[in-house]
Each structure stands twice: as C-alpha cells, then as structure tokens.
Amino acid sequence: MRMTRLVGRRIKEDPRDAQTVSHKFLIRGGYIRPVSAGIYSLLPVGKRIIEKIEKIVREEMDAIEGQEVLMPVVLPAELWEESGRYGSVGAELLRFKDRNDKSMLLGMTHEEAVVHLIRSEVSSYKQLPVMLYQLQTKYRDEARPRAGLIRVREFTMKDAYSFHTSQECLEAYYERAHEAYVRIFKRIGLKSCVSIESNSGMMGGKISHEFMAVAESGEDTIFMSPCGQYRANREIAYAAWKYEKSAPLPLEKVHTPDKKTIEDVAAFLGLKPENTGKAVFFRDEKGSLIFAMIRGDFEVNESKLKNYLKTNELTYADDNLIRSCGAEPGYASPLALDTSKVRIVIDNSIAQSSNLVVGANEADHHYKNFNAGRDLPGAEVIDIATVRDGDPCPVTGQPLMMRRGIEVGNIFQLGTKYSAAMKCEFLDKDGKSHPMIMGCYGIGIGRSMASVIEQSYDNYGPIWPITISPYHVQLCSLNPKDGVTETADKIYSELSESGIEVLYDDRGEKAGFMFSDADLIGIPFRIIISPKTLQNNQIEFKRRGEKDVTMINIPELGGFIKETVAAEFAKYKA
RNA sequence: CGGGGUAUAGCGCAGUCUGGCUAGCGCAUCUGCUUUGGGAGCAGAGGGUCGCAGGUUCGAAUCCUGCUACCCCGACCA
Known part of the structure; x- marks a missing residue:
C-alpha cells in the first residue's frame, strides 16, 4: 500500500476526549473514528488489524471442530421471551418495533438464536457434540461507554456455543476451548493475559472463566497469586484469612x-x-x-x-x-x-x-x-468479604497481587438454562428426550486490539506484534531523488510479490514527519532508503521501538526480510 | 440514573468573568519558491450558522432560560 493513497490521517496531538493509551493512539494513528458515544468506524489500517485477529480466532475455533455460521443482528423479541431473558435483561438490550408493530431487538449475545438454529437441525445424540461460532456485530446499549474500544455499544464479538449430551462431555470440551483461548491470546500478542475464575452473572450456569488482559486501564479488579495457582475476579475472590479466637468475655x-x-x-x-x-x-x-x-x-x-x-x-x-x-x-x-x-x-x-x-x-x-x-x-x-491487596492466597498463603484487567474473553458452562427453556432437545439411545447441555465462549475483537496497545506501546505510538500488525514492513523513501524512488519502487514490488505486506511511504515528506507517522502506525519493521544509503547500494533496517539500525545490502534484502518476518512470527506460535 | 466537566475552522486551543471594530492562534489542507535523516523556512490562499432553540439589548461567542451531544467518576454491565 502506498501512503499517498492511504485513507486515514495521523493526528499529532492527543484528542481531548481520550484518556487511555489505546484510545489516544487508535484515534491518533488513524485506526478508528468516533461516530457516536461508543460507536466507531474502522479505517483501513484498523480494519486490517481486526481482520488479522479474526483470522487467528477462526483458525483456533476451527481447530476445536467449530463450524462458522452467521446469525442475525436483529432478532424477534419472541425468541427472547422463550428464554425468559426479554423480561430479565435491562435497558442495555435495545428494543424497538418494526413497521408492523412487532417487537424486535438488537442481539447483544446469541444464545437464543443459536438454540433456535440447533433445535431444528440437531435431534439425535449421534449428531452431538457440536460447536457453532460466528464473528458478528453485537449491540449493547451501555449506560456509559468509555475508553475508546474498551467499552463500546456496538462491537464485533466472536461468540461460540457448544452442545453436548452430558456434563462430562461439556467439561472436556470446555477444557479444549480454554486451551484454544490461551493460544489465541498468545498469538495476537497479549503479553499478560490470564484466565480467572469469574462470576457468572446474567448468563446463568456455574463454572466460568474470564480472560483478562492485565492493564491499568482495565475495568475489573483481579487478584493473582504469585505462584499462579489462584486467580480470581474481585467479585468472587476469597483469601485464606486467619482469625484468632480467645475465651469469650461477658457482654x-x-x-x-x-x-x-x-x-x-x-x-x-x-x-x-x-x-x-x-x-x-x-x-x-x-x-x-x-x-x-x-x-x-x-x-x-x-x-x-x-x-x-x-x-x-x-x-x-x-x-x-x-x-x-x-x-x-x-x-x-x-x-x-x-x-x-x-x-x-x-x-x-x-x-x-x-x-x-x-x-x-x-x-x-x-x-x-x-x-x-x-x-x-x-x-x-x-463469606462476603472483599479481598484486599496482599491478602493471603487460598492455595499457598502468599500475598495476593491486586491488578486491573480488561476482559477480552470469557467461557461459560451454561448447562441447560437455554436448552430447557427453549426445548432444544436430543433423543438418547433409548429414544428418551433430554435438553442439550451447553457451553458458550466469547471474545471481544475490538477490545482485544485495544488491549494489545495497552500492553505494547511507547511514547510515540503502538508497537504491534507482527501477527496482527497492519503490515509486516514499512518502507520509507527519504529524499526521493538520485534513483531513490526507482529503487524504492522496485523493493516495494519485489517484497510485495514475495508475500511480504509492505506499507510504502512514498510521500517524499521530511524524514521526521514520516518517522513520526510510522511510529503511530506501529509496524514492527522499517526499511529506510535514501541517497545516502543508496551510495553503498544499501538500505537501513530498524525495528519499531529499538534504537539500533542495521545496514543491509539491497541484493540481500528480500531474503533478509523474509527470514526476519518468519522469525518474528515464530515468536508468537502457540 | 446521580455527581463533575466540556462544546468557537478537520484537530488542539484563546477570547466569555467585564457585551462593542472584520472572531483569533498553533497544527493540518492548497499554491509557489527554497529545503531534505527525527515533527523545515518564507510568501500567499481556502476553511466558522461560535453545539441547538428561545430571550434580554441599539448591539450577544460573551448575559438569561431551556435543550442536546461528548468526556470523566460512580451506579449498572456475558
């Protein structure tokens, strides 16, 4: 991509409304633009990052036998009345009427829709277990959207639903989903993402985990044992408090x-x-x-x-x-x-x-x-006590560490809450009917992107992991004269043809101007070509976030970049 | 929903208290010349219903009333 054609300007000053690091850089780098409170448009570089995250998610969902589907954003209220949630969920469910005065809603999660689908497609134990997933827009009429993409009203979520004939089957699959999630968050480059025991809330069900990107701007408070054996949301966390008893004295x-x-x-x-x-x-x-x-x-x-x-x-x-x-x-x-x-x-x-x-x-x-x-x-x-920073870990007794976390994903063992209410049943070997046992598994895509920035940035902009970086390499053509343009054009087309994604800054701006834009775009590798480097038939190679530069001979550049990019990708292998 | 804040050019802001010339500044944009390795210089240009609606006044960005939008804290929240 040539930057002369790229839509989405970089902004040199912090937007007034942005407080968190990811919010500032997503706006300044030209990744997103606000449309209304908690509602954003994605610009080309932002869209590329989102697509890369989605691709990784799809690969890992497919790897655990998930089948991708797509269910509607707009759903009839009657479906939610069947599950009982139409009445129990509050104002964050956006309800409206269509032209025939029929009650409709915007899906904030798709248990009802997927049960509606499965109950008519699957009826025998022979067809189970099965898992369906989708990447779909969700809408929640949040009372207070905040912090850019971290808390929004409209967002893309990967939501997955599994159906089983037994609790044991669900638990085994839940474990696999958990492992898939660990791989996903490693691959998209979250440096610190932990699964913690969580409160099931309105979803019902018993066992659930939240995947938390540890970051100051997180909305949840979590407690982690230094040994890693105990991690929990403050909502349910407990500690090995010690109390001393003594002989009772008279009142x-x-x-x-x-x-x-x-x-x-x-x-x-x-x-x-x-x-x-x-x-x-x-x-x-x-x-x-x-x-x-x-x-x-x-x-x-x-x-x-x-x-x-x-x-x-x-x-x-x-x-x-x-x-x-x-x-x-x-x-x-x-x-x-x-x-x-x-x-x-x-x-x-x-x-x-x-x-x-x-x-x-x-x-x-x-x-x-x-x-x-x-x-x-x-x-x-x-036990109704709130855990405090430093309280003893229930497993080891070591002081618990209190941190903030962004909930990027969660997994629930739902059980039969929806299948029973909505008659999503299967016939067993004896011809007897039972409600299917369900699990559900969500990942916030945009929130994941923001969380990566929260964990990977410097003063100048985000530092993207290669796995989700909008491009692999940024090519900066400095002072384009004396054959610089011709050589840069040639490098651009040769690298592109060999499968390297190149963002080519061909604008001929001042060096500092181009470098500061490049920092905001956060691509991990940078190639700089100028009359000076061309004298020795070389380019300058630099890693985002590092000071050192390496001079590379142009004939060796293609091989070097391919190797370097491949080596970088290998670091994120799950 | 409660508390606080903001609204003036694409972005960031000054001007408002104390009403009064043609509403300014920086960045960005466009033109020309000179520049070219970490946010270039000079000269010029375009761009504003001062959030919206009423009101007060000879005169309102500025004062009054109502409303709206956005941000922050809290409540709420798979």
Whole structure:
C-alpha cells in the first residue's frame, strides 16, 4: 500500500476526549473514528488489524471442530421471551418495533438464536457434540461507554456455543476451548493475559472463566497469586484469612457518645478496627431488609452477597427501613432484632473472631465482647468479604497481587438454562428426550486490539506484534531523488510479490514527519532508503521501538526480510 | 440514573468573568519558491450558522432560560 493513497490521517496531538493509551493512539494513528458515544468506524489500517485477529480466532475455533455460521443482528423479541431473558435483561438490550408493530431487538449475545438454529437441525445424540461460532456485530446499549474500544455499544464479538449430551462431555470440551483461548491470546500478542475464575452473572450456569488482559486501564479488579495457582475476579475472590479466637468475655454495654464510624469507635475504645464488627444494611429487589455483618476492617462484597441471596439488586437500606427491625443506624448490632423483619447474615470474619465491639441498637452505645457463637447462635455464616491487596492466597498463603484487567474473553458452562427453556432437545439411545447441555465462549475483537496497545506501546505510538500488525514492513523513501524512488519502487514490488505486506511511504515528506507517522502506525519493521544509503547500494533496517539500525545490502534484502518476518512470527506460535 | 466537566475552522486551543471594530492562534489542507535523516523556512490562499432553540439589548461567542451531544467518576454491565 502506498501512503499517498492511504485513507486515514495521523493526528499529532492527543484528542481531548481520550484518556487511555489505546484510545489516544487508535484515534491518533488513524485506526478508528468516533461516530457516536461508543460507536466507531474502522479505517483501513484498523480494519486490517481486526481482520488479522479474526483470522487467528477462526483458525483456533476451527481447530476445536467449530463450524462458522452467521446469525442475525436483529432478532424477534419472541425468541427472547422463550428464554425468559426479554423480561430479565435491562435497558442495555435495545428494543424497538418494526413497521408492523412487532417487537424486535438488537442481539447483544446469541444464545437464543443459536438454540433456535440447533433445535431444528440437531435431534439425535449421534449428531452431538457440536460447536457453532460466528464473528458478528453485537449491540449493547451501555449506560456509559468509555475508553475508546474498551467499552463500546456496538462491537464485533466472536461468540461460540457448544452442545453436548452430558456434563462430562461439556467439561472436556470446555477444557479444549480454554486451551484454544490461551493460544489465541498468545498469538495476537497479549503479553499478560490470564484466565480467572469469574462470576457468572446474567448468563446463568456455574463454572466460568474470564480472560483478562492485565492493564491499568482495565475495568475489573483481579487478584493473582504469585505462584499462579489462584486467580480470581474481585467479585468472587476469597483469601485464606486467619482469625484468632480467645475465651469469650461477658457482654458489656459501653457509652460511646457520637461515635458512629468504625474508626471513631475503635479509637475511642483504644482498639483496632479488627476488634469491631461492622453492620451494613441492604435492601434487595423485593424491598426486604438484609443485615450483613463483617469485621470492621473488611468491606462487604456485594457480588458475593448477591450471589448468596440470589438477588439481582442490592441497595443500601435507608434509616427508616433499618429502624423497622429495631436496629439503630450507626449503633446497629444483630442482637435482639425482630428477625421476622430482617435477614441476618454474618461473614466468616465475625464467626471466627472473639470479643468484638458491636452496636447496642441504642444511640451512643455499643457492646463490648460480642461472640457470634454465643450471642447469635444459628446465624447464617457465609463469606462476603472483599479481598484486599496482599491478602493471603487460598492455595499457598502468599500475598495476593491486586491488578486491573480488561476482559477480552470469557467461557461459560451454561448447562441447560437455554436448552430447557427453549426445548432444544436430543433423543438418547433409548429414544428418551433430554435438553442439550451447553457451553458458550466469547471474545471481544475490538477490545482485544485495544488491549494489545495497552500492553505494547511507547511514547510515540503502538508497537504491534507482527501477527496482527497492519503490515509486516514499512518502507520509507527519504529524499526521493538520485534513483531513490526507482529503487524504492522496485523493493516495494519485489517484497510485495514475495508475500511480504509492505506499507510504502512514498510521500517524499521530511524524514521526521514520516518517522513520526510510522511510529503511530506501529509496524514492527522499517526499511529506510535514501541517497545516502543508496551510495553503498544499501538500505537501513530498524525495528519499531529499538534504537539500533542495521545496514543491509539491497541484493540481500528480500531474503533478509523474509527470514526476519518468519522469525518474528515464530515468536508468537502457540 | 446521580455527581463533575466540556462544546468557537478537520484537530488542539484563546477570547466569555467585564457585551462593542472584520472572531483569533498553533497544527493540518492548497499554491509557489527554497529545503531534505527525527515533527523545515518564507510568501500567499481556502476553511466558522461560535453545539441547538428561545430571550434580554441599539448591539450577544460573551448575559438569561431551556435543550442536546461528548468526556470523566460512580451506579449498572456475558
């Protein structure tokens, strides 16, 4: 490709709206352009990168017997009513009516569509297992798109769905899909991408993993053990917390005037926050009151609590609701409450600790020496603590590392949630009908591209891995005179003919101008030709991101580039 | 949905508080000449409903009211 013809200008200044590295460089390098909030056009260089990522994804999906299909973006609401999701998914599902007043929606994921397809095409155990995948546009009406391609409304996703006759078959396939994902993210050049245990959320199902590109700009908080044996999303992470028990002392009411916060109470009584119990009141989606108690130095993990309570919504309860069960805001404890009006759950940290300070359900008073086993027998004891940076790994006890991650992919063992609801069944050997057992497997394509930048850039632009770089080599023709143009043209056509993808900067601009554009385009290898190098019948060869240059004799150039490119590709072999 | 911010040429900004000449600057674009190894110089040119709609005023980018879009934090989120 000649740069004189290339559409998509480079921008020298950071766009005002961009905060993250990938957002800035994707705009500045001429890869994407915003059209509306969270909706982007892809320019030629961006499109080439996306296609290369898609090609790798296709290869790995095909390698695990996936069959590519294409399902519609626009789906009838009735399909989603069958699964029950039409009512349960919120405003991020974009609903609209067609001209006949029929309710339609834009697909944000395609479980319903694929089940609709499979249930009419597959009916016997002999046809299973099977996996279908597609690369298709998804639309989610995100409340807050952000950070360029990292959180968008319209995006391309590879989504795959597997169908099995047994849980064992699903689990075996799930493992293969997991391995395929590891290969994909290695091949596209993510330097740090880990699979972590995750919360299944609205998808239903039990076991699931998220593939996280570790990056500061990530939206999720993840915990990783230094040994690599434990990795989990903060939403479900737990740690090997140690608690100390001592002999219970008698309950004692103490005067704590105007001391409402954990810090104030602890300081006033000369204790540490871990010697106190924190009371947190929630209201669930039905309006019921939940009293959660946790040691004073911990925070309640609302995801864990939601999962335990099997509720979709938790908000903090207001003071009136808190008082309705006999508790006093700021001085609350689980003692002597009206348990018909409140459900009490206590964290392990409370159950395993002794002689804590808790509220007395009376203004300006607390109790000392609360012991859950003695004072609150039969309480629901669960893990609702939020892991903190440095908490002990559940496997090895080493301090967990807290990181941010971009979720580039996820895999779920769905089970029969959709197949049962939508009657996607197969006949077994005995002629009996069963719902198929499903898995689903997603990868965000655009988000993956952005994640690669987040992990591979310098001050001047992205540094693309050769596997997804828009071109293999950039050819810069400097000061094109004295035969430079002729030689550059010849190198361009010879390399192109030998299968090397060349971006040829034939604009004859100032060197610095061309180099800074080249940095923004981020191609890993650069060939520079000028009257100076041509004097010795040579070109200059440079790697993106490195200072050193190598002089190569022009007759040897073709072979050298082929070898160098091949060697670079080999580094990303999975 | 709550909180904060922004909106003036393709991009980045000044001007707004304190209303007043023809709305500026840098980058980019076009023309000519000179340049040519890390963002070239000179000379010239084109490009604006000052986000939108009302209002106040002799006069509004500037003051008032309403709206919209975009960004950030939070809530939310396979």
